Amino acid sequence: MTDSKSKYNILILNIDASDEHLPFRMIFNCVEGEEVTDLRDGKEQDISEYFEDEYLQLEAVKFANYDKNNERLELFFYQFISNHDSVSLLNFFSSNYSDFCINKTKEDLNFICKSVCGLFKRLEDQKYERIISKNDQLEIFNENLSKLCKYYQWQLFEEQNLRRSDEIDDPTPMISQVIFLDCTLRKDNRNLIQLDFNEVSFVYPEVLNHPTYKGIIIPYNCLEQIQRCFMSSNLFSNVKLANSSFFDDLISVPDTAYLTSPETSDKIKIVFDYHFYGEDSLLISAYFIDSRIYDSSLLDSRELPQIRRNISSYLETDSDLENVIVNSAFRNWYKVLRVRTEDIEKDHCLDRIIEDKKVDNL
Amino acid sequence: MNHLINQISDIVYSPESIFDKVNKFKTLFDYFNGNYRDFIQNQPTFLSEIRKKLKIEIGFLSPQKKEISLAIYGILLTEDLIEKYSEFHYAEDISTLLDVTNKKNICTEDEFVGLLTSFVHCIKGSTKALDVILENLCLTKIKEKDRDISEMLLIKNNFLPALSEAFLEFEVGEFQVDLRFITAIFSYLIEKKVLTDGPDQNLKSISYYYNVIKSKYPLSEGEDLYYDLIRTQLIVPYYSEIEKYILPKIESLLLQQSLSKIDNQEEIGEITSDDEKSEVHPIIAFVSEIVEEVLNQNQAINSAKKQHIESNIAYLLKKSSTENETFSSPTLSSGALIEIIDIWFILFSLYPQLALHLVNLSDYADYTENPENYLQTNRRKIMQQLNIKFRRYISSDEISIDNIAKAFAKILIEILSNPTTKTIDFQK
Numbered sequence: 001m002t003d004s005k006s007k008y009n010i011l012i013l014n015i016d017a018s019d020e021h022l023p024f025r026m027i028f029n030c031v032e033g034e035e036v037t038d039l040r041d042g043k044e045q046d047i048s049e050y051f052e053d054e055y056l057q058l059e060a061v062k063f064a065n066y067d068k069n070n071e072r073l074e075l076f077f078y079q080f081i082s083n084h085d086s087v088s089l090l091n092f093f094s095s096n097y098s099d100f101c102i103n104k105t106k107e108d109l110n111f112i113c114k115s116v117c118g119l120f121k122r123l124e125d126q127k128y129e130r131i132i133s134k135n136d137q138l139e140i141f142n143e144n145l146s147k148l149c150k151y152y153q154w155q156l157f158e159e160q161n162l163r164r165s166d167e168i169d170d171p172t173p174m175i176s177q178v179i180f181l182d183c184t185l186r187k188d189n190r191n192l193i194q195l196d197f198n199e200v201s202f203v204y205p206e207v208l209n210h211p212t213y214k215g216i217i218i219p220y221n222c223l224e225q226i227q228r229c230f231m232s233s234n235l236f237s238n239v240k241l242a243n244s245s246f247f248d249d250l251i252s253v254p255d256t257a258y259l260t261s262p263e264t265s266d267k268i269k270i271v272f273d274y275h276f277y278g279e280d281s282l283l284i285s286a287y288f289i290d291s292r293i294y295d296s297s298l299l300d301s302r303e304l305p306q307i308r309r310n311i312s313s314y315l316e317t318d319s320d321l322e323n324v325i326v327n328s329a330f331r332n333w334y335k336v337l338r339v340r341t342e343d344i345e346k347d348h349c350l351d352r353i354i355e356d357k358k359v360d361n362l
Numbered sequence: 363m364n365h366l367i368n369q370i371s372d373i374v375y376s377p378e379s380i381f382d383k384v385n386k387f388k389t390l391f392d393y394f395n396g397n398y399r400d401f402i403q404n405q406p407t408f409l410s411e412i413r414k415k416l417k418i419e420i421g422f423l424s425p426q427k428k429e430i431s432l433a434i435y436g437i438l439l440t441e442d443l444i445e446k447y448s449e450f451h452y453a454e455d456i457s458t459l460l461d462v463t464n465k466k467n468i469c470t471e472d473e474f475v476g477l478l479t480s481f482v483h484c485i486k487g488s489t490k491a492l493d494v495i496l497e498n499l500c501l502t503k504i505k506e507k508d509r510d511i512s513e514m515l516l517i518k519n520n521f522l523p524a525l526s527e528a529f530l531e532f533e534v535g536e537f538q539v540d541l542r543f544i545t546a547i548f549s550y551l552i553e554k555k556v557l558t559d560g561p562d563q564n565l566k567s568i569s570y571y572y573n574v575i576k577s578k579y580p581l582s583e584g585e586d587l588y589y590d591l592i593r594t595q596l597i598v599p600y601y602s603e604i605e606k607y608i609l610p611k612i613e614s615l616l617l618q619q620s621l622s623k624i625d626n627q628e629e630i631g632e633i634t635s636d637d638e639k640s641e642v643h644p645i646i647a648f649v650s651e652i653v654e655e656v657l658n659q660n661q662a663i664n665s666a667k668k669q670h671i672e673s674n675i676a677y678l679l680k681k682s683s684t685e686n687e688t689f690s691s692p693t694l695s696s697g698a699l700i701e702i703i704d705i706w707f708i709l710f711s712l713y714p715q716l717a718l719h720l721v722n723l724s725d726y727a728d729y730t731e732n733p734e735n736y737l738q739t740n741r742r743k744i745m746q747q748l749n750i751k752f753r754r755y756i757s758s759d760e761i762s763i764d765n766i767a768k769a770f771a772k773i774l775i776e777i778l779s780n781p782t783t784k785t786i787d788f789q790k
Contacts, residue, residue, distance in 0.1 A: 118588065122581055151515075154508075161369050
């Protein structure tokens with residue numbers, strides 16, 4: 001199924017420069033090969049939110065899609081983020097294939113990002129020296145961008161060179177923690193499906209209580225990271241606007257997310273699973289694979305598929321989380337179950353939550 | 363030949379490793395350093411003549427550096443390190459070279475020799491790179507007709523790695539160089555190769571091209587400039603010329619392709635009748651093409667070709683491994699090797715000269731008289747020879763498809779580059 005209606009490839013470019021007319025923003029629909037303005041939904045798409053966190057940056061997310069009967073569809077969305085100097089870029093595309101290689105695609109986007117950055121620097125310089133006018137600048141910029149996008153589009157959908165390659169992961173990243181989220185689905189005023197996080201459960205190994213990791217693994221941040229992996233409602237509404245009937249009742253949720261720390265180039269991968277209960281509630285399991293944490297007591301990420309299968313099959317029959325965890329590979333880990341999301345505060349560390357919970361229970 | 367390449371995106375220029383670069387830099391640096399003094403002592407007439415010619419051009423250099431630069435030019439000439447490089451261009455380029463690396467005011471003699479080493483390496487490496495790039499462009503253009511796409515592939519997969527490699531040549535010598543100078547070197551080489559093939563008065567110095575680029579392009583550093591520099595300074599001015607230049611080559615490639623397809627069909631047809639190894643035919647077809655090219659069309663085996671052979675054999679072996687049980691076991695046994703050696707024997711029956719290299723000198727007469735008969739009776743001997751070669755080229759203990767493919771390619775290259783292979787033409 002390569003229905004052109006369901007084929008998207010959107011590049012959003014953000015250039016920050018000191019010039020008065022900037023930041024320069026541009027949405028480019030590669031499929032049409034044109035700059036698309038009607039995707040803007042009244043206000044401009046700002047992607048700076050993706051670069052706010054200086055410790056961990058969301059690099060790429062693969063989204064899975066479910067229809068209204070909670071059946072998983074053979075359709076995937078990919079979201080990539082790249083930045084170089086003053087240029088940041090967000091790419092969103094859809095595909096029926098689930099095997100796009102994150103590293104290779106990133107490489108191509110980095111090339112686009114860098115190229116745009118160099119080009120922009122040169123044009124700014126020439127504009128400043130009054131060699132070219134602002135209109136010239138825009139024209140040259142558009143011409144180059146459409147060439148770059150055409151190439152990227154070709155790579156993705158025609159050459160398909162970015163698929164089927166092995167991902168290069170860190171040597172032995174470990175499963176560092178599991179977070180279960182109880183959610184409800186609702187439709188917002190734009191008729192988009194939104195997820196509300198109600199309760200959160202943390203399952204984590206003893207080593208995370210160690211002072212070295214206490215500063216790194218903060219429940220509030222972990223929750224925020226998960227939230228950030230979900231499609232920004234702005235982006236989603238833009239994509240939906242282009243073809244609303246197709247996206248109606250489509251539940252788009254992250255399947256795998258890749259984060260990196262720009263400072264230490266550590267990699268964090270979050271793998272998600274979904275269990276729907278009835279029409280409007282679901283349980284999300286998020287498995288963190290983290291290269292920052294090394295300990296012999298941790299589980300190797302290569303065991304993850306097996307573990308996920310086990311937990312999934314248990315969740316089918318038993319909705320009690322505690323039972324499920326006891327029967328899984330995580331039975332010896334610490335558990336903090338069903339904390340209301342609003343109760344988690346910024347400075348809470350994991351054992352603090354336990355203490356709070358104990359007090360509550362008393 | 364190109365129908366075997368998987369995807370156009372795989373046609374890339376891959377630069378040398380940084381270790382090789384550092385080593386090469388050291389070697390040439392030592393060579394220059396040791397030999398320029400000898401040159402000054404042994405070739406006084408040459409030096410005084412050239413000094414007279416370039417009196418004004420290199421007037422800005424200190425006396426010692428004048429001697430060094432002239433002696434090194436002498437070495438360049440005698441060793442033929444840079445083709446068709448006139449002394450006036452050399453003098454101009456040295457002046458610009460010192461400018462673009464910020465070494466005009468302070469530069470020790472060692473640094474000066476190092477700078478010239480980097481410069482010579484850069485020109486040599488870029489000349490080779492340009493050859494590979496032009497070849498790659500031929501292959502790309504056969505498959506991809508869209509100009510925008512092939513242009514972008516040319517930039518991203520070919521010129522960009524080549525230019526960063528050239529930049530690295532200077533970094534190895536610890537010099538920071540203006541990127542426009544690197545671009546100018548490529549303009550110079552393109553002009554030399556594509557526009558003025560043969561002795562031509564129109565060819566200007568690298569320094570001239572640098573000044574042209576400098577007048578049009580304001581920025582000089584940052585890796586993010588590569589795309590824009592390559593596009594505006596190399597692609598826009600030269601693309602149509604390059605296209606014209608490679609057109610005859612593309613046509614001959616297409617002709618070869620269609621001819622070899624017919625040839626292969628005939629050959630494969632014969633083999634299938636007496637041998638049932640239909641799953642290995644792509645390899646035989648591929649190797650036949652290469653052999654044809656090298657033996658009958660006298661094509662040289664350059665590094666690009668080596669790469670081409672290696673990657674394609676690996677691809678074909680992997681492809682047949684999914685169909686063939688011997689290869690599909692996770693740990694390959696020597697059974698797989700025997701399978702491969704069978705392929706070799708089919709090749710020997712097609713091209714008897716390939717086995718010449720493996721036959722004992724004393725058996726030459728027997729072999730040339732009736733190769734088929736000899737191969738049948740002495741199969742064990744030849745097999746042993748092949749086996750030894752395979753064992754030697756499979757460096758690690760574990761035998762994998764990749765290892766076998768590499769060894770296969772190495773043996774093929776060894777046989778083809780051996781002069782004895784070309785001595786006898788069995789078809790006549």
